[in-house]
Amino acid sequence: MSGSKKMLGADAVLRSLEVEGVETVFGIPGGAVLPIYDAFARGSTVRHVLARHEQGAGHMAQGLARASGKVGVAFATSGPGATNLVTPIADAWMDSTPLVCVTGQVRSHLIGTDAFQECDITGVTMPIVKHSWLVQDVEELPSIMKAAFHVARTGRCGPVLVDIPRDIQEAELSFKYPDSVDLPGWKPPTKAHPRQIREAASRIANADKPMLYVGGGTLNGDAMAELLELAELWRLPVVTTLMGKSAFPETHELFMGWPGMHGPKWSNYATNKCDLLVAVGSRFDDRVTGKLSAFAPGADVIHLDIDSAEIGKLRHADVPVVGPLKQILHGITAELRKLHATGARTKTEPWLRQIAEWREEFPLRYAKGGDFMKPQTVLETLQALTADRDDVIFSTGVGQHQMWAMQYLLCNQPRTFITSGGLGTMGFGIPSAIGAKAARPDATVVCVDGDGCFQMTCQELATATLEQLPIVVVLVNNGYLGMVQQWQSLFFEDRLSQVHLTHQVPDYQALAEAYGAAGFTVTSEGDLEGALAEALTCGRTAVVDCRVDPREGVFPMIPTGAAAIDMLEFQDPQGAMA
């Protein structure tokens, strides 16, 4: 942009968003952001979606970011508005989601005086942001906004916070959005070392039992096409973590499921018995590895990541490659092509056959029958109804339903599985679905939620209906904080403590209708497909209350601290397989 223009700080915030190409933001106004909201009222190309809780606004911004790969933006007032954003910020930090949070602050001269609605939000969030700014001079506002977007989306993605005192919003500046950032200390890697890429390629070429262990960094690094190309060229099997889910087409013959605590046994076998583990934007999280020292014990490790601090943090890397994953994967593929030209050939066919045998031997299992519909049946039906569509995005809450969603929903398109992996935030599902819908109005967005999670953020159904951001909530209603119940049952002699929610209260169908959404109650398998199909096609926000077996467990399962290979398996009470 050339030339500068006189305007208020509040207007400068919106002009900055416009230059950044932001289309939709989420937030709730309050005293310390009144000037910014007045700027919204005076007009902007940026759409503001009014949430019902700032946590919802933050998760919506995350959902938008996860569905689109763009930076999500959330607004809140000072004090309680800002503290309500803490959970989404922590969530975005753990899951490396690019997020810019803009908060109002009390007037500059009141900072430090315990003024009304004053909270040191830059202090509170310091351990969970990539960086934050407390704006002290209105003239710095454009360069800070530019820096905020730059830091959020470069290097390893993550949240940043811009705290703007009210007097700064009201002060005048001459606005000129800078073309570049002035951040002498911010130099994320832009180019991987060619020698390391060659070394990685030659190890892969020589491996008998390689495994690509793909994490969320692949989606953040927009390296899905490069991953597919590499896997297909050298016939490399792929597993994805919960965060990496949808980075690789899940009905592809080279896709081997999801390793970790509730991954299928065959996926964990394949991950743990490989001889070369290629970590692609994944971080050896304890929910994936189980007992770390027993994780893929026979494997050498190639670790590809944009964040050098992940290399060797938990597992030694024999070949570290630091840089943008898109470039690294492309580079490895190019090297393998050269090797292929010299006569080298992949050796993975016997290994792929071995994994296929495990897949046959250890399928996901559950037992039907009994008084209740099974939660797994809900997910299988949802999968069947959406299998031939490439315009469906799923989000989830946190708990058993999340794990069943991981196990039974097959995502072939990138960025179509949005879940809280690192922080495990209950209530993430509904608002993140709304954010995804804002990013992808063409898509059908389905939130697979638990009854506990639903009750943490269901007020955002009002946002969905009133802002014309329709989502479908498939409520896996087991009447319990199911995941906690499962742990109490397995590890505390079935002494259930404070986990019973009941199937009936609240009446979810009535609640949905109260919010202007369509409500369905499904108590038997016979009604399931019809209700889900109608919800998926009605074009409105819909809640399908699926009342399922209150005592179903998620299996298989790696107990915490156990080796991944020692999974607890599903025990069929009737001894029959289903």
Add this chain to the structure above:
Amino acid sequence: MKHTVSVLVENKPGALARVSTMFARRAFNIESLSVGPTERHDVSRITLRVDCERHSIEQIEKQMHKLVNVLRVSELEPGEAVERELALIKVHAPADKRHELVALAEVFHARVADLGADALIFEVVGSPEELDSFEELVRPYGVKEMARTGRIGLGRSSATTTPLRKQHV
């Protein structure tokens, strides 16, 4: 094993807090930390003494590099760097012990910074190990109070300190 890490940071509000918060959050232990100006008005130097394994000093350095205000991180290798610290030590010093104490102090080039009726304050500059020895020597006389700055250091004039890569491998 102990390490001295020298960190150049932008002289911006919160820069020190960000560094120390990162240490606290990653459960790294800081033994001493000192911060002050450098030859550039817009840059400060933080010198940290940390006790950890080789593996975690690398983690510390890499995590520090990711902080936006951090310009450079380098480890001061023993022998390759000059490290100094200043201590003020208030020692119980009745008239009959004073001569003895002052003689002792001379060995360490400690200066008497203040003199009271039955106590005096020594000001001593040296390597942290020298300060430890001096403190040990005066302890039998009764140390009433002590303040130490924590170490600061610079790589030797002959060798530049190894700057740790902003970009790894």
